Amino acid sequence: xxxxxxxxxxxxxxxxxxxxxxxxxxxxxxxxxxxxxxxxxxxxxxxxxxxxxxxxxxxxxxxxxxxxxxxxxxxxxxxxxxxxxxxxxxxxxxxxxxxxxxxxxxxxxxxxxxxxxxxxxxxx
Amino acid sequence: xxxxxxxxxxxxxxxxxxxxxxxxxxxxxxxxxxxxxxxxxxxxxxxxxxxxxxxxxxxxxxxxxxxxxxxxxxxxxxxxxxxxxxxxxxxxxxxxxxxxxxxxxxxxxxxxxxxxxxxxxxxxxxxxxxxxxxxxxxxxxxxxxxxxxxxxxxxxxxxxxxxxxxxxxxxxxxxxxxxxxxxxxxxxxxxxxxxx
Numbered sequence: 119x120x121x122x123x124x125x126x127x128x129x130x131x132x133x134x135x136x137x138x139x140x141x142x143x144x145x146x147x148x149x150x151x152x153x154x155x156x157x158x159x160x161x162x163x164x165x166x167x168x169x170x171x172x173x174x175x176x177x178x179x180x181x182x183x184x185x186x187x188x189x190x191x192x193x194x195x196x197x198x199x200x201x202x203x204x205x206x207x208x209x210x211x212x213x214x215x216x217x218x219x220x221x222x223x224x225x226x227x228x229x230x231x232x233x234x235x236x237x238x239x240x241x242x
Numbered sequence: 243x244x245x246x247x248x249x250x251x252x253x254x255x256x257x258x259x260x261x262x263x264x265x266x267x268x269x270x271x272x273x274x275x276x277x278x279x280x281x282x283x284x285x286x287x288x289x290x291x292x293x294x295x296x297x298x299x300x301x302x303x304x305x306x307x308x309x310x311x312x313x314x315x316x317x318x319x320x321x322x323x324x325x326x327x328x329x330x331x332x333x334x335x336x337x338x339x340x341x342x343x344x345x346x347x348x349x350x351x352x353x354x355x356x357x358x359x360x361x362x363x364x365x366x367x368x369x370x371x372x373x374x375x376x377x378x379x380x381x382x383x384x385x386x387x388x389x390x391x392x393x394x395x396x397x398x399x400x401x402x403x404x405x406x407x408x409x410x411x412x413x414x415x416x417x418x419x420x421x422x423x424x425x426x427x428x429x430x431x432x433x434x435x436x437x438x
Contacts, residue, residue, distance in 0.1 A: 143310065144280075164310050171326065172364050173327065183368070209329075217287055218292060221287050
């Protein structure tokens, strides 16, 4: 009896396993992208954090810490503001590499993804 | 006599062991989803062939059990990563080391907020004074607000370790509270006799 309970535990563990999901802190930016005919941007916090401390973007460059609160256009980036402070072909790839940032699935709404695990009424 | 936690004959035990290993590998082995399968990147786009996979970078860093599965502060302190603190040469890099104790009257253990670990990553202006007043005791904290993404929840629950990790913040036992710290919050039903 106990044996079969343990055998049944295996599909149980499989059933409650978390589905594959975006990395914690990934941000989808789609205020304008799809309307302009390109894929939404996926911004990975993990990738940037290995290379820059939070304060570089959130203090020096002026990115506000609320998804959707930074209203900027490609022209800002090309002129060296926001992402363009690094994505200029010197520190990181230049803004002519459209597909590397505009890499998201079509139809995704702007927001932070990756499962903050609380499932509460958060407004991240 | 050998004592096993698994019941049954040796063959059955072997079967359970094999199934358990397979199940854990299938179910929980993917700590970091590949970009193709993460649900947000377009698997047909060119980027998934070029961008760095999370596992390549994150599996080398000090492991955690939540969030990015990386202990980011420890990883920084150990020198596993060396992120730049400024772009402009004239930016003043401010490190502040004092600890603040919060939640002095609540039921949960006291919160020890370390400025040092926070200012390793952040600038004072990221939190002061629009989220928290600089004067100690002047800000009223609310766990509900935090869970809604305000106050500490602007970052914790979104980009820094998630709000499931209660005792990383609620880390200081109250004076006279000799009870062992549970590993998870435990809800005791009303009227139940707490275990001695």
